[in-house]
Amino acid sequence: MLSEALKKKFDTVIxxxxxxxxxxxxxxxxxxxxxxxxSDEAIEEIARRVGVRPIEVVEDIGYYSMxxxxxIGKYHFQICTNISCMLRGGEEIFEHCAKKLGxxxxxxxxxxxxxxxxxxxxxxxxxxxxxxxxYDYYENLTPERIDALIEELRKDPGSRxxx
Amino acid sequence: xxxxxxxxxxxxxxxxxxxxxxxxxxxHRLRVYLQHRGYEGLTKALRMLPDEVISEVKxxxxxxxxxxxxxxxxxxxxxxxxxxxxxxxxxxxDESEPGTCKDRVLMEYDPxxxxxxxxxxxxxxxxxxxxxxxxxxxxxxxxxxDRAIDEAYSGxxxxxxxxxxxxxxxxxxxxxxxxxxxxxxxxxxNSLEGYRGYPRVKPPFPAVxxxxxxxxxxxxxxxxxxxxxxxLNGGAWYAKLGTPNNGGTRLFALSGHIARPGIYELPMGFPxxxxxxxxxxxxxxxxxxxxxxxxxxxxxxxxxxxxDVPMDFDSLAKIGSMLGSGGVVILDEHTCMxxxxxxxxxxxxxxxxxxxxxxxxxxxxxxxxxxxxxxxGGLPEDVDTALDVSYNILGKTLCPLGDAAAMPTIxxxxxxxxxxxEHLRLGACPFERRAVSVG
Numbered sequence: 383m384l385s386e387a388l389k390k391k392f393d394t395v396i397x398x399x400x401x402x403x404x405x406x407x408x409x410x411x412x413x414x415x416x417x418x419x420x421s422d423e424a425i426e427e428i429a430r431r432v433g434v435r436p437i438e439v440v441e442d443i444g445y446y447s448m449x450x451x452x453x454i455g456k457y458h459f460q461i462c463t464n465i466s467c468m469l470r471g472g473e474e475i476f477e478h479c480a481k482k483l484g485x486x487x488x489x490x491x492x493x494x495x496x497x498x499x500x501x502x503x504x505x506x507x508x509x510x511x512x513x514x515x516x517y518d519y520y521e522n523l524t525p526e527r528i529d530a531l532i533e534e535l536r537k538d539p540g541s542r543x544x545x
Numbered sequence: 546x547x548x549x550x551x552x553x554x555x556x557x558x559x560x561x562x563x564x565x566x567x568x569x570x571x572x573h574r575l576r577v578y579l580q581h582r583g584y585e586g587l588t589k590a591l592r593m594l595p596d597e598v599i600s601e602v603k604x605x606x607x608x609x610x611x612x613x614x615x616x617x618x619x620x621x622x623x624x625x626x627x628x629x630x631x632x633x634x635x636x637x638x639d640e641s642e643p644g645t646c647k648d649r650v651l652m653e654y655d656p657x658x659x660x661x662x663x664x665x666x667x668x669x670x671x672x673x674x675x676x677x678x679x680x681x682x683x684x685x686x687x688x689x690x691d692r693a694i695d696e697a698y699s700g701x702x703x704x705x706x707x708x709x710x711x712x713x714x715x716x717x718x719x720x721x722x723x724x725x726x727x728x729x730x731x732x733x734x735n736s737l738e739g740y741r742g743y744p745r746v747k748p749p750f751p752a753v754x755x756x757x758x759x760x761x762x763x764x765x766x767x768x769x770x771x772x773x774x775x776x777l778n779g780g781a782w783y784a785k786l787g788t789p790n791n792g793g794t795r796l797f798a799l800s801g802h803i804a805r806p807g808i809y810e811l812p813m814g815f816p817x818x819x820x821x822x823x824x825x826x827x828x829x830x831x832x833x834x835x836x837x838x839x840x841x842x843x844x845x846x847x848x849x850x851x852x853d854v855p856m857d858f859d860s861l862a863k864i865g866s867m868l869g870s871g872g873v874v875i876l877d878e879h880t881c882m883x884x885x886x887x888x889x890x891x892x893x894x895x896x897x898x899x900x901x902x903x904x905x906x907x908x909x910x911x912x913x914x915x916x917x918x919x920x921x922g923g924l925p926e927d928v929d930t931a932l933d934v935s936y937n938i939l940g941k942t943l944c945p946l947g948d949a950a951a952m953p954t955i956x957x958x959x960x961x962x963x964x965x966x967e968h969l970r971l972g973a974c975p976f977e978r979r980a981v982s983v984g
Binding site: 398403405407411447448464465466470503504506507509518 | 684798
């Protein structure tokens, strides 16, 4: 169920554009922030409000790498292995996370707490190796710092950026 | 706890125009911005004619800081003066070029500087609506900008009748959702209109047919952030900071195998050798330099012998590379260039939007070829095959992503052909055993 707050946000966002269709991608992101993934309900609601057929919303989703049609982990580890991070150990950091969490690229732990993805350049090149957990940046990573973060998240303090 | 490390390590060689307020407590707040000449550039611009503003920016030799390096004032002058259509300013904050993280610090530490630049750009072309297209991953920065935009509205710098000038301008942020191709201006426009980010045929150019088919200027974050300073101090002043036809300063992001990775603001034309040695502290761990990516992964790589070059658009073009986004990536003597070529190609194969056959098929093919080659399955004809495929992507696509994939690959295949041959001769990667990893 989309919350009332989210529905109000939809109104605000749509009003920013002379053509409602422009709101599709932002609305998908905000709906995903609340529900953890892009739900059928969100697609229907966005399509209805923007005045397009649901398929026209669905065809956008597949293009954008941050939009997920199925639930991912509560904490989504996005580890960069592009050139600057690779040069400073990004691949080894990814391998370490995969081993520690027991999952691979684009997989989720059985308890739904963590998911893992090897991503492209996050714009954290000067702090390589780097990753994002949901929207939060973590830079100058070491295996020890990652282990400490995973322990902290298991105790669930919540992501710093709220939707 | 999440950390946002300030990447400004600083260097005495910097010339701080864009970054002059970095480090001042709360510089991102309007109250503090106003204490440091904030919105004075806008005040001055509003007393000029729009064409005078464009003229000043043209004179400054400010060239696009996103990567293409086109004269910003000239781009603005292409917007038709007589038109019934609405006009738009779009700020390209989709920063996704590998090796580039400089727009991030501009938005984080001086958001009002960017907002002021956007408003001035709007005034110059008489647009009344602006959008900041910000990559989805930069959500915390979108929030910083949203708060700054609210402050600007409250202060009367956005909205109706700005500073009593009679000029109206609305501004809002717009989030992307993960797509490098949406940094290409026409793909960005399609994305902003609510579609998949495929590029458009040019001409017509966005200045004439842009957002919703209306005249639109699209400029990079860093480009627009310079505009208030050009208004305050004049185009001639800005031009003189750099080299002829390459005005101003630029933010360089030093990363990779460098002792002091970070963002440094240096004059255009600063020598690359000095940048690496004196600003960046030299190659890390006392190692030798092997190669440099001068401006983001789309640029042809330079060998260690080619670093005696001024870092400006024209000088790098003259030696067959590009200033690009200013993402300077350092590769040391233990780096496997075959692996580097593979990883760079993997990026373009992933980000290819799929529209054009040469890019869609070519990047996938090259990724597979380079992966097999580095994994010790290389064939003697692979280098020539890879060159052939690359040349059949170059210049044969609707947007520059194809070129961006082909150019670095061609440069590595040509300049480091000996490494490919060594892989074949040894039947193994000569660098694999070295620990090029976590420092």
